Amino acid sequence: MKKINPFKPHSPVPTAMFAGxxxxxxxxxxxxxxxxxxxxxxxxxxxxxxxxxxxxxxxxxxxxxxxxxxxxxxxxxxxxxxxxxxxxxxxxxxxxxxxxxxxxxxxxxxxxxxxxxxxxxxxxxxxxxxxxxxxxxxxxxxxxxxxxxxxxxxxxxxxxxxxxxxxxxxxxxxxxxxxxxxxxxxxxxxxxxxxxxxxxxxxxxxxxxxxxxxxxxxxxxxxxxxxxxxxxxxxxxVKELRPEDRHYVVDRGIEEGNRLNEEQTTVSVDAKNHISTLSEGYPHFIQQFAYSAFEANTDGEISSDDVLSGAFNPGGAIDAIGSRYYAAQYHEQIKSDEYREVLSIMAESLNSWIKKSEIRDKFTGKDQTLTDALQALTNRKIILRNPSKIGEYRLQQRGFALWIKMFGERKK
Structure with missing residues (x-):
């Protein structure tokens, strides 16, 4: 029997699931x-x-x-x-x-x-x-x-x-x-x-x-x-939700699902930890990862495997989040393949700081093109410049890095 999914990744978080x-x-x-x-x-x-x-x-x-x-x-x-x-x-x-x-x-x-x-x-x-x-x-x-x-x-x-x-x-x-x-x-x-x-x-x-x-x-x-x-x-x-608040959101969603559905659902602690980590504390991302895990589940208990399957499969949570939040930045706001190459190199470090020299070692274009790319990407707020150290940059979110690695080249 198909169950009603209580999580709502396409709209503001319902008041009943509000946390923190x-x-x-x-x-x-x-x-x-x-x-x-x-x-x-x-x-x-x-x-x-x-x-x-x-x-x-x-x-x-x-x-x-x-x-x-x-x-x-x-x-x-x-x-x-x-x-x-x-x-x-x-x-x-x-x-x-x-x-x-x-x-x-x-x-x-x-x-x-x-x-x-x-x-x-x-x-x-x-x-x-x-x-x-x-x-x-x-x-x-x-x-x-x-x-x-x-x-x-x-x-x-x-x-x-x-x-x-x-x-x-x-x-x-x-x-x-x-x-x-x-x-x-x-x-x-x-x-x-x-x-x-x-x-x-x-x-x-x-x-x-x-x-x-x-x-x-x-x-x-x-x-x-x-x-x-x-x-x-x-x-x-507004900052990211704390881990305990992320767990609370998932628990409230499961409670709502069990109220709506005759067949009950549970969620393991490990599954909640995965949703917490993958979402990085963004409420809409929590909703999306939980929604996809709920859809992937078939035995009534959402496990770590359900979360990972729902997250990484084509059409899953990361794909869906990327389509709504990242695709425009990666494809429409950037008209140069060389600039996208810079993002792909940075994505290998997820959202950790990476030195310009480390990017240059892997970049196939000219030094001036790299300098121009970093400046343009920073101005467009697609990447961040480290205010404490000269010449260090990072992607804003780990999810953006994962999406680039998995789906960034799909449009081409």
Whole structure:
């Protein structure tokens, strides 16, 4: 009988399987409490791809809106809005998304259905401008658009937080912005957020909180758009899960599988250790290796052999992770076979530091080509330069090295 696989490698980690991150959760709850108390606190969540930033947001939202009670505070009651940034998201599009999502949330409660009123009429004027029917120069001025947006957001927030509404009153508004590293130059994300937070305060609103998440490059994009925009944030740097937390994730997944399936499944300690090591503590990778091991198992007990078979076979975990996380770096971002040769040489050392001289001994190209390759790969953040020793480099993840060794040449 085919069993339902409880692990979910293609989406943020379910709240029920969440493990670790106690420090990050504490920082978020503190920020919520401060914002509720009219001392707005904004968060910037950064980390590598697959490290669990989106999963954190998945947990943070129900904490903010009261679906999950905080262990250290009374239940929060914020309006929560989600926005995902693409490389085509303009200032106007971003504001329309916030307005649309805010209206949807307020429409869920009779008390707030008409609260937005005429304060958001400026969005309709932007629509007219975009349609080509009318293009008044002053409407397209980003400063005027941000000013209108901040005023409307402040008015709406103040109304839903009005204490006269009794137990219906909200704690404030939390705006989650995911994949902010995709922000294009036209969005001016740093300037937008810096200006908006200042204008909210000027309009008498102190209960709006921004939570921005993205790859580490988002820091550069924020500061490039406005050099002091980083000052409005408390930064959360998401790191790998500890081994005990990795085991917990696997155990919770097995528990969920046994709840869903009549035929029960167990997992050996050695199997969990293998999943822990192979995943390197990346939550999405834990889900993928556990998912593939669950699929490989046929006798009801997931063993080390199941983990290794599910990991290394074509179409298995490493192949799947590589397709989602590594293939673009290896094939699309690199147009030179000589640069790929450098990665293949480095992959022999997995993700340990390797000296440039050691790479040169195996490299078939010219010395200048090697120098150019290392510089380009470092600039594109495909490899890392050792900040403590000159002339040493490594791949970011062991999984990337394994994928290069096993599947890197397959496209050719």
């Amino acid at each position: 991150r106690l420090g990050e959760v504490d920082t978020f709850e503190t920020a919520l409490f401060q914002t509720k108390s009219s001392n707005p606190s904004n968060l910037l969540i950064t980390g590598e791809r697959g490290i669990g930033k989106s999963s954190l947001l998945t947990l943070f939202k129900p904490l903010a809106n009261g679906e999950i009670k905080s262990p250290d505070y009374e239940k929060f009651n914020f309006i929560t809005l989600n926005s995902i940034i693409s490389n085509g998201t303009s200032l106007v599009t971003f504001i329309k998304l916030i307005q649309r999502n805010l209206k949807r949330e307020l429409d869920k409660e009779e008390t707030f259905r008409k609260i937005m009123g005429s304060t958001w009429d400026f969005v309709q004027r932007i629509k007219v401008m975009d349609s080509g029917i009318e293009k008044p120069v002053q409407t397209s001025d980003p400063d005027l658009v941000i000013d209108d947006f901040s005023y409307s957001l402040a008015e709406t927030c103040n109304r839903i937080c009005d204490s006269d509404k009794g137990d219906k009153a909200k704690d404030g508004i939390v705006i989650f912005i995911d994949e902010a590293d995709n922000a294009c130059e036209d969005l001016q994300i740093g300037y937008l957020l810096k200006a908006t937070t200042e204008l909210l305060q000027q309009n008498g609103c102190s209960k709006v909180m921004f939570v921005v998440a993205g790859l580490n490059e988002v820091i550069e994009k924020l500061s490039k758009s406005h050099e002091s925009s980083l000052r409005i944030f408390t930064q959360i740097k």
